[in-house]
Amino acid sequence: MAMSHSFIPLVFFILLLIQAIAGIDLNWYDAHATFYGGPSGAGTMQGACGYGDLYKQGYGLANTALSTALFNNGATCGACFQLFCVNDPQWCIKGAKPITVTATNFCPPNSAQPGACNPPLKHFDLSYKMFTSIAYEKGGIIPVKYRRVSCVKQGGVRFEINGNPNFLFVLVFNVANAGDVSRVSVKGSKTGWIPMKRNFGQKWNTGVNLVGQALSFQVTTSDGKTLEFYSVSPYNWQFGQTYHSQGNF
Structure with missing residues (x-):
């Protein structure tokens, strides 16, 4: 049975509507990529987003540092990107599937090394494992296509509470x-x-003493969606502990 001409635009409109609601841009953009750290990924732990041990926090080696143009002073921490190597038959691995990575660090500019992470370039400094999933190690710096994609996470939003009674310091991940x-x-x-005020990356702080009170959190993501997570931590919560919400975005 032939598909009517009017049905095709309708399907296209529905796909665009779904993308708009989800805050997803399916267009591909040009950038470049390098890698830092070695095969173990130890060199990619910690970083400017504040996530610390990426294995412990659930991000693992599927991570990337972003150049100034993409990092947005830490506001992009936690965003997910899909990338693939393009137009470089010498270094791109033929048939490699696109990779999906989470922004967990900042790649600082280096005036002594033109290109790479220097403004205004859009650049991904990938973990070794992610880079070598799409290109050969000796490629060094490769052209890529990238786009924002939805992050897929298991379980609720997590809140790691640190600081002291007069400085509540919370990592949201x-x-x-x-x-x-x-x-x-x-x-x-x-x-x-x-x-709360963004301290750096996805670490937020307030000077209000909330010791002895059960804590709830209101979180807004970059697509404008706001959720409230009630009684995430009990009244006897402790510094240095992580508490989970019952839901996620």
Whole structure:
């Protein structure tokens, strides 16, 4: 049975609508990529997003540092990207599938090395494992195509609480879909919502003493979606502990 001409635009419109709702851009953009660290991935741990041990936090080696043009002063931390090697038959691995990585670090500019992470270039400094999944190690710097994709995470949003009674310091991670968090507020069991300030990456802080109160969090991701996670931590929460929400984005 032949498909009507009117049906094709309708399908296309529906796909665009789904993309808009999900905040996903399926267009591919030009950039370049290198790698840092070795096969073990130890060199990619910690970093400017504040995630610390990427194995412990669930990100593993599927990670990347971003150049200034993409990092957005840490606001892009947690976002997911899909990449593949292009137009370089000498170094691109033929038939390699696109990789999906999470932004976990910053690739600083280096005036002594033109190109790479220097502004205004869009650049991905991948973990060794991710780079060698799409290109040969000796390629060094390769042209890639990239696009933002939804982050797929298991379990709820996680909140790692550190600091002291007068400086609540919270890492927000394991965020699905958009992945990158643009606003955070905290609420004690005896307070209203208190806006938190981005300290760096996805670490947020407030100077309000909330010790002895159950904590709830209001989180907004870069696509404008806001969720409230009530009583994430009990009244007797402890510094240095991680607490999980019941839902995710």
